[in-house]
Amino acid sequence: MRHLATPQEVADALDGVGYLADDGLATAAFLALRMGKPLFCEGEPGTGKTSLAIGLADALGVEVIRLQCHEGIDATQALYDWDFPRQLLHLRALDGKVDPDEAEKSLYTRRFLLARPLLRALEAAPCVLLIDEVDRADDEFEAFLLEVLSENAVTIPELGEIRAAEPPLVVLTSNRTREVHDALKRRCLYHWLEHPDLTRELAIIRRRVPGISDRLSAQITTAVRRLRSAELLKPPGVAESIDWAHALLALDRTDLDAASAAVTLGAVLKYREDADRVIAAGLDALLAG
Structure with missing residues (x-):
């Protein structure tokens, strides 16, 4: 695993793989690496939590192993x-x-053992283990995770103990659909991810959408920030900003006007009620300035 000695080196390494982290997030990631503790990332959907784990794996030169949590997930689906x-x-x-x-x-x-993500991560270390949307799992699964993350080992009755030679870097994400128990959070470093500020989101769009003009990227970023301040069921995240930019370029649009916004609104708004509300308020108002 690549050694990163300072938060700035973490930020630079993430920048090198296309993930633009602010100082707070780079410091949190650095401390997770240095202290060997899981990093618990919480925030609205689309703020880059999952992308952070993928970016860290790329920056460190290791594999990312993803455990996607869902309602009803149990130890068998997660472990072996x-x-x-x-x-x-x-x-x-x-x-x-x-x-x-x-x-x-x-x-x-x-020969007959099927390794699921948690067991694979313990055996593949060094690696990044992404436990995605842990808030979708139930209390019993949280307790199981707590035990595995505390010991970095599991016991299979028929085979004995399997312990990680080097603990994986664990990144847990939550969209806060419910509160995760304090016992799990206490084992982790915590970081709340906000939507990026105007300057950083502009930089992200220009990095992720090659060939986009400064004018169009600024129009998209300004419009998305206004959408986030509206009372929407699902405010758009950075992923939606990038999708909107790709959609406009695919249609050879060089300017975000009302007509262009009307035909591409589905790239940035994912609920009919949100689209109806924005259209009723007037697309000209959304794009003014």
Whole structure:
């Protein structure tokens, strides 16, 4: 894993892979690396939480392993499972040729183990482990995560303990659809990600959308900031700003006027109610200035 000695070196390394981090985020990432603690990133959707983990992996020259959380996720889906179809085929192949006890033992070897993201991260370290949208999981899964992250090891009854030779850099993200328990947060460094300021968002769009003009990127950034200040069900994030820029360039539009905005609004607003509200308020007002 590449060694980064200061927060500025972290910021520069992220910049080199296309992720523009402010001083606070670069410092939080540096401390997570230096202290060996998970980094818990919370904020509105579209503020770059997931992209941070991917950017850190690229900057450090390691693999990123992603665990996407969802309602009902359990330890089997996150840690490991046994490949039952292959075990069954194995038993059929033995066909009584060995002692039943020996046949049973042969079923529970690494040959038939399906490693899920958490186990893969422990074995692949150094790596970046992204635990995405942990707020979608339930309390029981949080408790399970707490145990794994505290020990950087798991015990598989049939195989014994598997411990990371080098703990992965863990990045947890949350869109705050519910509050994550304090016990998990206490094990982590915490950072709240805001939407970027005007200057940084302009730089992000110009970096991610080659060939866009200064005028069009400024128009997009200004319009998106106004949308975020409106009472929308889902204010647009940086990803939507970038999508809007790509959509306008794909249509060969060089200026963001009311007509261009009307036909590309679906790139930046994802709810019909939000689009109706913006159109009712007037696209000219949105784009003024």
